[in-house]
Amino acid sequence: MSLQFGPEYVRALAPYQGGKPIAEVAREFGLDVSTIVKLASNENPLGMPASARQAMLDAMADIGRYPDANGFDLKAAITAKYGVPQDWITLGNGSNDILELAARAFVQPGQSIIYSQYSFAVYALAAQAVGARSLVAPTVAYGHDLDAMAAAVTGDTKLIYVANPNNPTGTFVTAAAIEAFLGKIPPQVVVVLDEAYNEYLPAEVQYESIGWVQRFPNLLVSRTLSKAYGLAGLRVGFGIAQPGITDLLNRIRQPFNVNSMAQAAAIAALNDTEFLHKSAALNAAGYAQLTTEFDALALEYVPSYGNFVLVRVGSDDGAGARVNLALLQQGVIVRPVGNYGLPQWLRISIGLPEENAAFIAALRRALA
Ligand SMILES: *Cc1c(COP(=O)(O)O)cnc(C)c1O
Secondary structure: OOOOOOOHHHHOOOOOOOOOOHHHHHHHHOOOHHHOEEOOOOOOOOOOOHHHHHHHHHHHOOOOOOOOOOOHHHHHHHHHHHOOOHHHEEEEOOHHHHHHHHHHHHOOOOOEEEEEOOOOHHHHHHHHHOOOEEEEEOOEOOEOOHHHHHHOOOOOEEEEEEEOOOOOOOOOOOHHHHHHHHHHOOOOOEEEEEOOOHHHOOOOOOOOHHHHHHHOOOEEEEEEOOOOOOOOOOOOEEEEOOHHHHHHHHHHOOOOOOOHHHHHHHHHHHOOHHHHHHHHHHHHHHHHHHHHHHHHOOOOEEOOOOOEEEEEOOOOOOHHHHHHHHHHHOOEEOEEOHHHOOOOEEEEEOOOHHHHHHHHHHHHHHHO
16 A cells, blocks of 8 residues: 555645636637736736835845734734724735634634535635534525524534625625624634625625624634735735634744735735725726626626626536636636536626626627
């Protein structure tokens, strides 16, 4: 028998599948890099804010030194913006880091983690990486069924992931529903409320999750600089929770998990409300542009609160892969979601108006 390393649950892990890189598609399909449109990873089509670029240039002079392991200035910026004490903040190498730290800090092999069907792929990976049992709650209308999630709690449940808005479906649960849900969860079960797309929410549904952190010692809210703030390549996110949770996360994280350029850029971006408003407005216009076309093509889509839309491109289980390939051949990269159990659908990140138009033109040809 050949030598096998590590526990069975690690060997059984299937790595996260990201959006296809532009250079790879260019190589595979013999296309010019400059003609390719990538709407596959929910990135901000504006790129980074100019304020963050300048902050990074300034920070570059000190790159020979280690970063501030406690991220004092970045935490101060978060404190100023959200009104939480510094010892309620955990910085992460992307919010992905926060999601994984939570599984490592609170769950032992064999204990259970709850998340929803059709929710973010990282939850399943984080659970499996620590040898946890995943309890997957069924959805309603492609979104979180919080009642089903609360009902799934068992004696050994240690962690629950809720994405609001959810990726890849774009669904949203209201503040009232989340608050009622938090009231039902046993206090020893940690709830991670993953708000990666929070900044895109229209004012009328926006809510104050930080207030819940004050009331619920078992709540961990996670935020990212990767989406509306335009810094996906830098890897910065953060978690907000009371010290009982935050202290443990900070013990197990790498000491320098957020690099110094990223800390500097994040401070600038958090303070750049103009960029944030511009990003949200561009996203709303792009959403209207795409969904108008989907309506014209009589394609079903899930109403989205994020910077992407899930659209059904056919009624057979080969449809997603087939239309995806036809789009790739035309230099348009979107995200197939067969691995989420949605083989008839594609997830389209909202781009610049001309990128959305290029996608629509390619989609029309792909469906013809
Ligand atoms: C994109 C995304 C994240 C965050 O990604 P990071 O770049 O690691 O911050 C977290 N949760 C959801 C649901 C996402 O879609």
